[in-house]
Amino acid sequence: MRKLIVVLTVILSLLCGTITASAAADPNVILVNPASNSTTFSNNLLISVKLTQPKTIRVSVFEEKQVVNGTLSAVNVNTLTTANGTLNNASFTSVAVGTPAKFESKNHLSFYTKQINGLKPGLYRIRIDTLNAAGEEIFSRNSYVAVKEKAEAEVKIFDTPQSGTMQFLQNLLKTIFGD
Numbered sequence: 001m002r003k004l005i006v007v008l009t010v011i012l013s014l015l016c017g018t019i020t021a022s023a024a025a026d027p028n029v030i031l032v033n034p035a036s037n038s039t040t041f042s043n044n045l046l047i048s049v050k051l052t053q054p055k056t057i058r059v060s061v062f063e064e065k066q067v068v069n070g071t072l073s074a075v076n077v078n079t080l081t082t083a084n085g086t087l088n089n090a091s092f093t094s095v096a097v098g099t100p101a102k103f104e105s106k107n108h109l110s111f112y113t114k115q116i117n118g119l120k121p122g123l124y125r126i127r128i129d130t131l132n133a134a135g136e137e138i139f140s141r142n143s144y145v146a147v148k149e150k151a152e153a154e155v156k157i158f159d160t161p162q163s164g165t166m167q168f169l170q171n172l173l174k175t176i177f178g179d
Helices: 002-016 165-177
Strands: 029-033 038-040 045-051 056-068 071-074 093-096 101-104 110-116 122-131 137-147
Touching: 029 122, 029 137, 045 056, 045 122, 056 110, 101 110
Parallel strands: 038 137
Antiparallel strands: 029 045, 045 110, 056 071, 056 093, 056 101, 056 122, 122 137
16 A cells, blocks of 8 residues: 555656746747757748737747858758757857747637748757737746758558468559559
8 A cells, every 4th residue: 555655745746746847938928839959850941839818929930040160141050059958059049030920819818820931951949929918028938949951751551571461452452653
C-alpha cells in the first residue's frame, strides 16, 4: 500500500509539474502553430494564434541573422545550442519578414492565421504583442522556429520483393498506377 501511494504521488507530481508560467506573456494569447522552439523542413510557415478573450494583437516574423566575415548571413541552425528552451547564442540581428499584422478579436474564442511563403533555411522568430486600447504593447511573446532544408530522400515502395498476397497487391498497384 505504501508503494502505491509513493507511485501515485510521483505520477501526480509529474503530471501537475509540467505547467509553466511566464510573466511577460499574455495567458489569453497562445501560439498554436508552429510549436515554440521547433524545427520545420518546409519553405513555408503557417502561423496560428489562439485568443481566449477579446484582445488586439500584432504578429511579426523576423529572420535572425548573424555577422559572418563582416556580412549578415542566415544562422546555421545545425550549430545552435539551447538551454531550457532559450538560445545560448544571442548575438543575432533581426530582419523583418513581411509587415507586422494587426488582429482584433471581439469574441472569447478566436484564431488568427497567416501563411508565410518563400522561407530559406535559417532561424526565424515569431513575436506576438498584445496591445492595449491605445495601441501600446502590454505583453510580448517570442517563439523561435528553425527552418531546415528538406532531405531529398526518394522512397521506393516497390523495390523490396514480396510474396503471396503482398506480391499480388504490389502487381495490381503497378498495373493501375505504373512504376
